[in-house]
Amino acid sequence: MWRLRNDPATKADGDVAKRLRNAFIAHHCRAVWVPLPDDAPIAELEAEVISIAPAEMTAWNKRGMATYDEPEELVDAMIVRLGLSPYERAALHRQRDRFLARCLSDAASPSARARPARAAIPALPKGPFRFFALDVETANHDRSSICQVGVACARHADCIETWVTLVEPQTPHWAVSDLHGITNDMVQGAPKIGAVLDTLNGILSDHTVYQH
Numbered sequence: 001m002w003r004l005r006n007d008p009a010t011k012a013d014g015d016v017a018k019r020l021r022n023a024f025i026a027h028h029c030r031a032v033w034v035p036l037p038d039d040a041p042i043a044e045l046e047a048e049v050i051s052i053a054p055a056e057m058t059a060w061n062k063r064g065m066a067t068y069d070e071p072e073e074l075v076d077a078m079i080v081r082l083g084l085s086p087y088e089r090a091a092l093h094r095q096r097d098r099f100l101a102r103c104l105s106d107a108a109s110p111s112a113r114a115r116p117a118r119a120a121i122p123a124l125p126k127g128p129f130r131f132f133a134l135d136v137e138t139a140n141h142d143r144s145s146i147c148q149v150g151v152a153c154a155r156h157a158d159c160i161e162t163w164v165t166l167v168e169p170q171t172p173h174w175a176v177s178d179l180h181g182i183t184n185d186m187v188q189g190a191p192k193i194g195a196v197l198d199t200l201n202g203i204l205s206d207h208t209v210y211q212h
Contacts, residue, residue: 010098012185013091016084020092024078086164087148087186094119094189121191121199125161129153131208134200137182140175146193147182151200166190 026033036042079089097119133152139145150164166182168190177183 009188010095010185012183013095013098016088016091017095020075020078020082020084023082024075027078027081028074085181086150087166087182090119090166090190091186097189119166119189119191121196122163122165124163124199124203125153127153127203128156129207130156131210132204133210134204135211137180138176139169139171139182139184140173142171142173145169145171145173147187148180149193149196149200151204165196167193167196169193 036045079092084092131154133154135150136146137148139147146167147169148164148166150162153161153163155161166187168187170192172184174184
């Protein structure tokens, strides 16, 4: 549920994290959401709520609290409950990496902190498998602009395990995001295609691979 507020460079990932956080709060904290008109005095209402709340319930507010561990099992269950896509899950991992990198490198330059951490390539499922079906998405009509690789791994019992990773295509030209939903913001910090191919080579070698 990590989120860097007011950071336009990570807004797309941050919106995914915010959606997860809001759902988590609503489910586990029994939060009540009250719609307010646009002209409501939001600042005054917030100050009034904080003033009447117990002190231990407002320790987070402007106190610079230390980061504490996520309730990972509960968060993972909420991710499943929401049915987040592989793209959204990757966004959450990138947000966490960015947040922790900033916490650990306050002495670094602003430009260094702004660079997203390079995401790890997901672990491949364990075999044996009968065959693989591989597909890619691209940022534009250039076949070298791969921005996602997915593999369906068919076992001998005819069950299928899937594997997917975003890829940083290193291009500013995005023309088909409306087809697959992947954007330039989503792939910032994703592995590059060379690293992905090196990873896939070990599991795909000497096997039948289908690709349309």
